[in-house]
């Protein structure tokens with residue numbers, strides 16, 4: 011069991027937890043700089059989805075690092091980003107020596123997202139682990155294959171992990187049914203064990219912090235259960251981190267806005283069939299409705 015029952019997470023809770031204010035004279039650096047390490051030769055679009063969501067949440071400056079084989083295509087599809095090509099392993103992961111190419115971008119970054127659409131789990135986890143000594147207080151969001159970095163032991167400083175029940179089962183060795191039966195305990199135990207903020211995603215999403223705080227959100231609809239939906243959530247959370255939100259605050263806002271975006275899209279297009287690429291625009295509408 012969790013230490014305390016999860017607190018309810020909804021739009022009302024967010025109004026009591028306002029995002030850091032942006033000054034009217036902020037330039038793009040002050041608006042927040044984000045490095046997104048994502049995409050791969052079979053799934054380049056994951057980087058596009060995550061990066062779009064980050065910009066819709068107000069991040070000011072964006073660098074995407076992706077596989078060399080798809081970097082040019084991605085740069086053309088995302089003119090708002092600087093795109094860096096990373097050397098790839100034969101199986102489509104990113105080689106560890108590619109981290110050197112990120113040094114200049116890391117310097118300016120407030121937040122880093124690693125994982126959406128990355129191939130070859132072992133190489134991806136090693137890449138994420140290789141970034142840890144360079145964090146120096148920058149907020150790190152790990153999603154998809156990059157979450158396997160947790161298997162090497164606790165993080166030296168808290169990072170954010172966003173597993174769905176299947177990924178949580180894979181990471182802990184528990185069964186997926188056990189995670190689904192009690193996601194709060196799964197999130198809370200993982201948060202403590204890995205020194206991470208952990209959001210176990212699903213029809214209900216539970217968020218836990220290493221110091222034992224826990225929230226549960228119910229909302230959205232099954233139209234959100236669609237390829238690439240999680241990439242938009244991870245990108246939005248990272249964008250909010252770049253703007254200055256803490257890991258747990260960005261995650262709480264991201265989860266609620268993502269669900270509300272699903273409800274806005276379902277009202278316009280029907281319960282299922284809307285696309286992940288439509289979620290970021292609807293998240294911005296939801297953000298403006300809550301935050302003004």
Ligand SMILES: NC(=O)C1=CN([C@@H]2O[C@H](COP(=O)(O)OP(=O)(O)OC[C@H]3O[C@@H](n4cnc5c(N)ncnc54)[C@H](OP(=O)(O)O)[C@@H]3O)[C@@H](O)[C@H]2O)[C@@H](O)CC1
Pocket residue numbers: 053055056125126127128153154155175176177179180186237238239240241
């Ligand atoms: N068409 C695509 O593929 C697209 C993919 N995209 C992006 O690619 C990334 C990977 O997505 P995906 O869909 O390939 O991996 P997904 O199913 O999340 O599994 C991840 C891992 O979880 C585990 N696991 C999963 N189910 C389980 C279960 N029932 N019970 C237990 N374990 C289970 C399983 O680990 P294993 O058990 O195999 O070790 C698996 O390896 C992600 O960023 C996604 O958004 C999009 O950008 C668009 C198109």
Ligand SMILES: Nc1ncnc2c1ncn2[C@@H]1O[C@H](COP(=O)(O)OP(=O)(O)O)[C@@H](O)[C@H]1O
Pocket residue numbers: 174211212213214215229230231232233234235236237238239240241242243268
């Ligand atoms: N039935 C549902 N009701 C509400 N939200 C859902 C439902 N199913 C999935 N979601 C949300 O959709 C997102 C799916 O993310 P994920 O499983 O990582 O997708 P993908 O890997 O395809 O991008 C999560 O944020 C999850 O909470």
